[in-house]
Amino acid sequence: MRLRVFIILFLIYGCKTISIQTNPNELTGLWKLVTVEKKDTSGRWQEDSWMKNGTGYIMYDGRGHMAVQMAPEGYKNFSWLSERDNTNPGLVKSKLDSLSMEELKLLISKFSSHQAYFANYKISGDSVIIHNRISNSNPSAWNATVQRTFAVKRDTLILQLPDGFRRLIWIKQK
Known part of the structure; x- marks a missing residue:
């Protein structure tokens, strides 16, 4: 029984993602959108139709400025x-x-499915990033402040909306 608990704890902590707080430079650079996922009714992540086969890039300059563009398929x-x-x-x-x-x-x-904005950003704690938007392709989101939880593991960035039901997965570009 103790061995089983040890193995479970080892797996949980061994698979923990690396947070930006340990190295803020991990966030800096250009990232390409791989997929957008949302949780289904059973709590499993499934590809979200909103950006399926779409294109997206997000860039963090390491000095508190960022830009993102996501365009739907077609x-x-x-x-x-x-x-x-x-x-x-x-x-x-x-x-x-x-x-x-x-x-x-x-x-x-x-x-209307296209999303592009520029923002000032700051990291709060070890896993929250705050985007203070200074422009937006959606007029109702101009000057909005949004928070995302994030995790970086090697070349993958995961941004998750506060409600926890949608996440965006990005791959770092060389």
């Missing part, structure tokens, strides 16, 4: 306006007027 296929044309309100209006209702719905669905 987002980059909306090449209907060039970078130059999308700054011309007349061309944007003309293009929008030419789209069907179904095309508009798809466009709004993809654009």
Whole structure:
């Protein structure tokens, strides 16, 4: 019985993730989104459809600034306006007027699922990171402050929302 307890405790503590507090430089750099997961009703992690096959990057500069962009699958296929044309309100209006209702719905669905923001960040304790957003692609989230729990293990960063039901898994880029 004691051996069994020892083995269980060893496994729990032996598999513990490394926190940023032990080395703040572990967070610095560019990370690529691997997957977004949410807990199902049984408490198991499952891939979340929100960003399935999407693209995302997050960067921490090591001096308290960060940036993130996450785009859903198919987002980059909306090449209907060039970078130059999308700054011309007349061309944007003309293009929008030419789209069907179904095309508009798809466009709004993809654009509203896109997430990008810049923030100042700070680490609180040994496993909480606070993002003080200074801009956001979602107007209702502009200047919001959000907290995430995090863990770094080797080249993997896991950010988890406070409710504990969604986590984002990132791989460090070389």
